[in-house]
Amino acid sequence: MTAPVLEAHRIRKSFGGTLALDDVTLSIAPGEAVGLFGPNGSGKTTLVNVLSGLYAPDAGTLRFEGREITRASMDARYRIGIARTFQIPQPYPALTVRDAVLVARSGSGGEAVEALLARVGLFEQRHMPCARLSQGCLRRLEFARALACRPKMMILDEVFSALSAADEEDLAALLRSANRDEGAAFLLVPQNPPLLKSACRRILYLDEGRIVRERMV
C-alpha cells in the first residue's frame, strides 16, 4: 500500500465556543484526487486552513510524507510542496504577473516562470500589474502560484467560483494535467458538485465539523 502524502489525525479546531472541526481524520495518497463536499458552515474552509497551515489545530496531528507538520507555518509547508489557493484571491496589486510568480518560484529564472505562465494561459499578461487582471486571470494566477513550488499536494478552495464556463473548463484541464503528468495530489473544494464527480476519484462529505461519509467516484 502506498504511504499517504498527507495525513490528518483527530484534528480539532474551535473558535470561541464553536467547534469547527471535530476529530477529523483523513489520508490522501500521492497523486490522489480528492473532493471535499459539505453544506455552508460545515467546516470546509477551516479544514483547508488547518491543512495549509493558516490555522494551527487545537488538537490532533498532521503529517506530510511521514513527517510531522502540525505546527509548521503556511510558508514552510509551501516550500516542502503543499500549495493552496484562496477562495478570494489577494493579488499583489503593484507587481506584474511575472513578478508575482517569481516571488513564489525562488531560485528559478525568468524563463521557467514564463513557461509556467504560458501553461496557465497568462503569457500575454505577464507584464500587466496584477491589479488589472480579470477574475478569470486572477484564478489562473492562483494556479500558477500553486504550481510554482512543484507541489506534491494542492489544496484548492473554491478555485472555480465566479468563472466563465470556458475559464472553468481550462482550469479543470490544468488541474487534471498537474495531477496526471506531475503526480500532484489535490483536495478540491468546489462550489458545483458536478465538478467533484468529473475531477475527483474520492469524495469526502463534511458536516458539522466531522467527516460523515466518503465514497469513491
Added chain:
Amino acid sequence: MGKNHTLGKTTGALAAAAGVLLFLPLAGQNPFLLDVLTTGFLLSAFAGSWDIVGGVAGQLSLCHALFFGTATYACALLTTLLHWPIPLAGAAAVLLSGIGGAAVGALAAPLRGPFVAVLTLAIGEAVHELVQGNVFLAGPEGYAWGGEGGIPVTLPWDAGSSLAAYYAALVFLAAAVWTMLLIRRSRQGLILRALEGSELTARASGVDVAKHKRRAFTIAALLAGSAGVAYAAHVGRATSADFSLELSFQAATFAAVGGRGSILGPVIGAFCLHVLFQGLDVPPGTRILFYSLALMLILRFFPAGAAGAVQRLRDRRGRSKGRAER
C-alpha cells in the same frame, strides 16, 4: 520598448538634475544656500531609507529617526569620549543603527498595518524622551550632555557648510540612491514589494514574512544610520532632535508626497520640500503645519504621490497613443 523609453527619459532627467547640482556652486558660493542644499542631500538619503521599509515593504514605521539619531549620537560619543577616529566611529554607528533596526523589526514582525505604526511611534517617542533627558531619568539639572544642546562630534575638519561638504554630500546621496535602487530591484526587493501587496499571498507563496520584515527594518536602519553619520560629520553635533518624531514624520511625509515605494519619489520630494521650506527660512513649527497640509492634500488627491501621478499620466498618454496608432 515603451518601458525602455520611459527608463531612458527618467535616467536623462536624473542626469540633467545631477549636472545642475554638480555645477551649481560654481555660479556663486552662498554659504546659506550651500548649507541648505547639503542638508537637503542628506535628508533626501534619509527619506529614501524610510521608503525601503515604509514604501517598498509597506511597514508604516514612525521611529525612523531612532536609527538616524543612534548614528549621530554614536558618532558624537565615540569620537568625543573615546577619541575614536570618525571613520571607525562612523562604521560602528552604522552597525549600531542596524542592530537597532533588527530589534525594532523583531518586535514589529508579528504585527500588521496600524499596529506597526503604533508600536514604532511608542518606541521612537520613548527613546526621544530618554535622549532629551528631561522626563524620567534626569532631575532638575538634566544630563551633562545631550538634550537640546547636543553633544559635539570631534572631527578632523571644521564642521559646517563648505564646497567640500556640498560635494561629499552629493556623492553620498548618489551612492545611497544607487544602493537603494539596487535593493528595490533585487530579489529581496521583490519580496519586500510582495509583502507590501499582500502578506497572506506572500505566506502562501513560501515567503517567511517575519524574516523579511526584520530584514526590511535592518536594511532601512543601516541606510538611515549612514545618513546619520554623514549628517553628524557635516554639522558636528548630535542633538535630541535627531531622534524626534518630527524627523520620522517628515520622512513619511516626503515619501507620501514623492510616491511611496519608488525610492526616487521620496528622495526628490524630500529635497524639494526641504530646500523650499529651509530656503525660505520657514520656522520649524510652521514647517510641520505645511508638511501636514501637504500630506492631507496628497493623500486626498494623489494617493500614490507625485511618482504615481506621473506614472498615471504616462499610462494615459501611452493608451491614447496606442488608440491613435490603431
